[in-house]
Amino acid sequence: MRRRGLSWRRAPGRTGGAARGRGAGAMAALPARRARFAILVAAIVAGLLALAARCAHLQVLKEPELLDLARSQQERTISLDPRRGPILDRNGKELAVSLDVDSIFADPVEVGEPASAARRLASLLDLRVPELRERLENDRHFVWIKRKVTPDVKRRVEALGVPGVGFARESRRYYPKRSLAAHLLGSCGMDNQGLAGLEYAFDGAVRGTPGRIFFLRDGHGGRVLERDRTEPTAGSGLVLTIDEVIQYVVERELDGVMAATAPAGATVVALRPRTGEVLALASRPVFDPNNYAAARDEAQRNRAVSDYYEPGSTFKVITAAAALESGRVHPDEVIWCENGSIVVGRHRFKEDRLPYGNLTFTEVLAKSSNVGAIKVAARLRPQEFIGFIRGFGFGRRTGVELPGESAGMLRDVPDWSGLSQASIAMGQEIGATTLQLAAALGAIANDGVWMRPHVVQAMLAPDGTRLPAGGATGPEEGGRRVIAAATARTLRRMLQAVTVDGTGKAAALPGFTVGGKTGTAQKIDGSGRYTPGKYVSWFAGFVPADHPALVIVVMVDEPKGPRFHGGDVAAPVFARVALPVLQYLGVPPDREGSLVFDRSVQDSLGTDGERPHGAALPAVRRGRPVTRSGRPGMPRSDTVVAASLGSLDPSSGLLRRGPAPEAAGAPQAAGAGAEARADGSLPMPDLGGMSLRQASETLAAAGIVCTTLRSGARVTRQEPDPGAQVRPGAPCAVMF
Amino acid sequence: MARKLAFDKTLFTTGVGLTLFGVVMIYSASAVIAMERFGSAHYFLLRQACAAAIGFGAMAAAMYVDYRRWLARPVVYAVLLVATLLLAVALAADRTHQVHRWIRLGPIQVQPSEIAKLALVLFLAYHLARKEDRIDDATGTLLPLAVVVGQLTLLVYLQPDMGTAAIYVLLAIVLLFVAGLRWRYLLAGGGACALALGIMILQAPYRVRRVLAFMNPEDDPLGAGFQVRQSILAVASGGIHGTSLGESRQKLFFLPEPHTDFIFSVIAEELGLIGALAVLLAFAVLLWRGVVAAAGAPDRGGYYLGMGITCWLVLQAMMNIAVTLGMMPTKGIPLPFLSYGGSSLVASLCALGVLLNISQHSS
DSSP states (O other): OOOSSOGGGSOOOSSSSSOOOOSHHHHHHHHHHHHHHHHHHHHHHHHHHHHHHHHHIIIIISHHHHHHHHHHHHEEEEEEOOOOOOEEOTTSOEEEEEEEEEEEEEOTTTOSOHHHHHHHHHHHHTOOHHHHHHHHTOSSSOEEEEEEEOHHHHHHHHHHTOTTEEEEEEEEEEOTTTTTTHHHHOEEOTTSOEEEHHHHHTHHHHHOBOEEEEEEEOTTSSOEEEEEEEOOBOOOEEEESOOHHHHHHHHHHHHHHHHHHOOSEEEEEEEETTTTEEEEEEEESOOOGGGGGGSOHHHHSOHHHHOOBOOGGGGHHHHHHHHHHTTSOOTTOEEEOGGGEEEETTEEEEOSSOOOSEEEHHHHHHHTOHHHHHHHHTTSOHHHHHHHHHHTTTTSOOOOSSTTOOOOEEOOGGGOOTTHHHHHHTTOSEEBOHHHHHHHHHHHHTTTEEOOOBSEEEEEOTTSOEEEOOGGGSTTSOOEEOSOHHHHHHHHHHHHHHHHHSTTGGGOBTTBOOEEEEEEEEEEOTTSOEEEEEEEEEEEEEESSSSOOEEEEEEEESOOSSOOSHHHHHHHHHHHHHHHHHHHHTOOOOSOOOSOOOHHHHHHHOSSSOOGGGOOOOOOBOOOOOSOOOSTTSOOHHHHHHHHHGGGOGGGTTSOOSSOOTTOOSOOOOBOOTTOOTTSOEEOOOOTTOOHHHHHHHHHHHTOOOOEEOOOSSOOEEESOTTOEEOTTOOOEEEO | OOOOOOOOHHHHHHHHHHHHHHHHHHHHHHHHHHHHHHSOTTHHHHHHHHHHHHHHHHHHHHHHSOHHHHTSHHHHHHHHHHHHHHHHHHHHSOTTSSOOOOEEETTEEEOHHHHHHHHHHHHHHHHHHHHGGGTTOIIIIIHHHHHHHHHHHHHHHTTTOHHHHHHHHHHHHHHHHHTTOOHHHHHHHHHHHHHHHHHHHHHOHHHHHHHHHHHOGGGOTTTTTHHHHHHHHHHHHHTTTOSOTTOOSTTTTTSSSTTTTTHHHHHHHHHHHHHHHHHHHHHHHHHHHHHHHHHTOSSHHHHHHHHHHHHHHHHHHHHHHHHHTTSSOOOOOOOTTTSSOHHHHHHHHHHHHHHHHHHHHOO
C-alpha cells in the first residue's frame, strides 16, 4: 500500500473519507486528476514568475524614471537667497546695496477664516480681496502674501495678529542714490536677478550662490526632517571706476540741459584718458532703479553706449588726426575754403554757417569748416583714412562691461559711394556712441594711445578682498597707439583754439586750458534724408589741454528752441561739468583765470537758490581722501576743493531721502571744525601773506571752498575779509 | 502503517523564517506610524512578536496532532460551526463601526475571517475526499459544498471584506478543480462567480473607484489611484539593491498601510529586487514543499488538506503582491507570515503546522 508514488495510485487510506470506487470511471479520472494537479502547480509557478518579472521590470527598467518621481514627492528643497554683492564707486561709496526686508507669508491650513483674514490683510497691503482669499483657501502649507514690504507695513500686519501669518527675511536690492548712475547700475527683479546694466552684466558674480535646505517630506505634506543645509554664499561686490561725486555733477548738469532745451535725450561720458577709467556716464531720460518696472522703455535705454548718432563736426578731430599723422597737412597750412561750397561728384557740400576763403588748418578746425575738412580728407587714401577711424575705435564695440553696447555704424571702403569720404570727413555717414567718441578723444588726450574704456575697477569678494575685474578690460592693459605722441600734442594745441576763438567758446573755463570740438549733426529720418530742424548737438573736449586729466563728451539729442548748435547747447554743459570736477579732482589750474566765479559752481555749492533734487545741503565736511592729488610741487588744493564738494557727496545725505537704508555705509566723515555755527556758517580765516600752499591748507581746514587761485608768491588780497562769516560752500577769492 | 517521524525541515524553516523576517520588516515599516498613533515606535513590533509567539505555539501543537483527527466528521463540523458563529458575532457585535471585521476581547482583537479560512480548508478537504468519486453530482456533492462555502463567504462579504470573500471562493474553485470537477461545471461556476463579483463591485462606489483607479492610475494620482501609485513608486525606488533596511521613504505616510497590506512594497523598497525575489522564492519553496507533502499524503483527505493549505498561503501571497505591484485592484488582503495582523499570522502558522504534520506522514 505504501509504495513510493503519488497517493492517487494507491487505494484510499483508512481514514479520511469514503472508500473510493474502483470502477472504470474512477480509473479514468485518475490521469485527469493528475493533469489537474500539474496544471494548478504550473499555473501558480507561472503566476510567481509573472510577479518576479514585474518586480524586475519596475525595479530595474523603470527604476530611473520612477525613482525621480518618488524623489520629487519625498524631497523638498527650500532655496535660500544669497545676498547680492554691493556696487561701490571708486571711493567705496555704496551705489547699490542689499537690505534685509520682511516678506509676509501664510500657512493657509492655520489661517482659520480665510474670508475675514483676506479682508483684513488686503486693505493693509493694497491687495485684492478675492485673489488673496483664494490663496488663503489653498490646502498647501505655504503661500506668499506679499513680498518685500516696508518695516512699517510689517509692524501693522503683525499688529493684526491674523493666525497662520508669518514673516520671512529676504534680501532686497536698494539703490540709496535713487536715479544716480541708474543706467550704469541697472536694476534687479523680485528674485534678486540682475535685469539691466552692471547688475545684469555681472549677475553671475554679484548674485552669489543660493543656499538650500534639503528636506525629507512625508505623505502628510507638512512634517519634514531636515537632512542637509547649505548656507548661501554672498555675491561679489563691484568697485567701479565711477566717482559718485563726478557722476552727481554730470547728472545735475544733464538735468539742467534737459530742463533748458527739452531734448529727446542727452548723455555725458567723462573719463580719465590715461587709463580709460570712466568717471561718470549718464543718460537722460533716466529711471529709478528702485522701481525699474515703472520705468518707460525710453528711460531704460542707456543711450551713451547703446545708441549711436552721427558725430557731425566732432569727427573732424579724427579727420585732422589722420591727415596730420600721415603728414598730409600742417597746422599752419593755408587751405582755400572755396568761399563756402565744394562739389564732390554731383553733390555740393556747403558750410553750415559762414562761407570762408583762406583758413589755416588750425582755423579750419576752430571754425569747423566743412570745405576745409573735405579737402584735407581727400588727401588721404580711403583705406588709410578708415584705418585711422578704426584705430580710434569706431565701428566696433569698445568692450566696456556694460550690456547692450552698440558698435556704431561704419561702412567698409568697398561699400563707400563717391561721397562717402567727404561725408565721413565731416562726421556724416558714420554713427558713433558717446562712449566711442569719448574713447577716441581720450586717445588724443593720452598722447595717441587708445585706452579701452571701462567702468569696473575690481571685484570685491564677500570677505572684502579685492579681485581683478577679470577680462581684458583692466586698467593695466597697455592700450593701442593710434597716432604719434607729437601728432596728438599738435592736435591738442589746435583744438585749444576751438574754445579760445572758435565754435566752442562756451566750453572755455576760468583757470584751465580746454581743447575740444563742437558738432551739430542733422538727424536722418526714416527714409535716410536729413531732417531740417532736428539736430544732435555735441561737444567733445579735454582739460587741461596740455596734460588732459579729463575727457568729457556731451551729446544732446534734438534740443528744442532757437539754439541747437553744439557750441551753444553742449559746450556749456561741458564747462559746467568740467570746472567743479577739476576742482574736486584737485587738478591745478594751468592758466591765469579771472576772479569771476563760475555760476555753476556757485549754484552747486551755495546754500541759497535752487538745488538739484531739492535736498538740503548738510554742513560742510572736512575733506575726504581724494584719489589723486596734483603734480609734485603743487599745492594740495584737492583738499580745499574736496571740502566744498563734500556737500555734493550723495551719501552724506543729499540724495538720501525716503526710507533710509540701515546699511547706508561707513560712518560719515566727522563734522567740520568746532567753529562752525548753528546755521553752518564759518569765520573766514586771515590768509594775508600766506603762500599758496598755506592758504589752501588753511581754507581746507576751515572747510571753505576757494574756486580760483591766481599764481603768485603770497596772498595779497582776499575776499571776504578775515573774520567775516562765510556760509559753507560760498565762494571766496584769494589773490596773490 | 508506518509513520515518518521527521517533518519537512525546509518547509518548517521557510515558514518560521518568513515569520521572523516579517517581524523585522513590520518594525521597520511601522515605527514612524506607531510613534504617531500610539506614541511608541515598538507598538506594532511588540504585538506582532506576541502573535508570532502564540502562532509558533499553535504551529508546534498542530505539528504533533495527527492531521487525520481534524478530518473526523464531528471535528470538521464543530470547527465550521465555531467559525460561522464567530463571523456572525463579529457582524452582530460592534455596531458602532462601519466595518465588522474584528471581535474585541480586551486588548486583543480577533479577526474571525482568518480562523474561518482554516475551517473552510478543513471542510473542503473532508468533503472532497468523501465525494471525490461523485464529484460531478450536483445535489450530493456540489450543493452542500456551495451552501457551506456560500454561507462563510456571505458572512465575510457582509463585513465587508471582498478580498477574503474572494479568497474563500477561489480556494473552493481551486480544490474542485484539483478534485477533477468537469470543465463545464468549473466554467459555469467561474462565470457565476464573476457575475456575482461584478454586481458586488457595482454596489459599492468605493469598489468602482478602486477598479477604475487600477485601470487608469494616472487619472487620479492623489485619490483612489494613490495607494497603488505610491506602492509602485516604493517598489521601483528600491532598485536592485534597495535603500537598505529601515531606509524606506515611502513608508513615511505615502504608503497607506506600510505594515499590513503594503509590507511587500516596503520590503521591495528597502531590500530591492533581491529582497523581493527572495520573498517570492520563499513562497515558491512553500508551494514546492507543500504540494510534495500533499501528494505524498497517505490518504485523499491529507492530499486535499495539504493542497488546500498550500494553495491558501501561496495564492493569498500572490494576490497581495500582485496588488502592491499594480497588477490587481486594491483588495486589502494580508501577505501571509509577513503582514502585520495577529489572527492572520496565528491562522497561517496553525495551517503550516497541519501541513508539517502531513509532511511527517508523507512517503
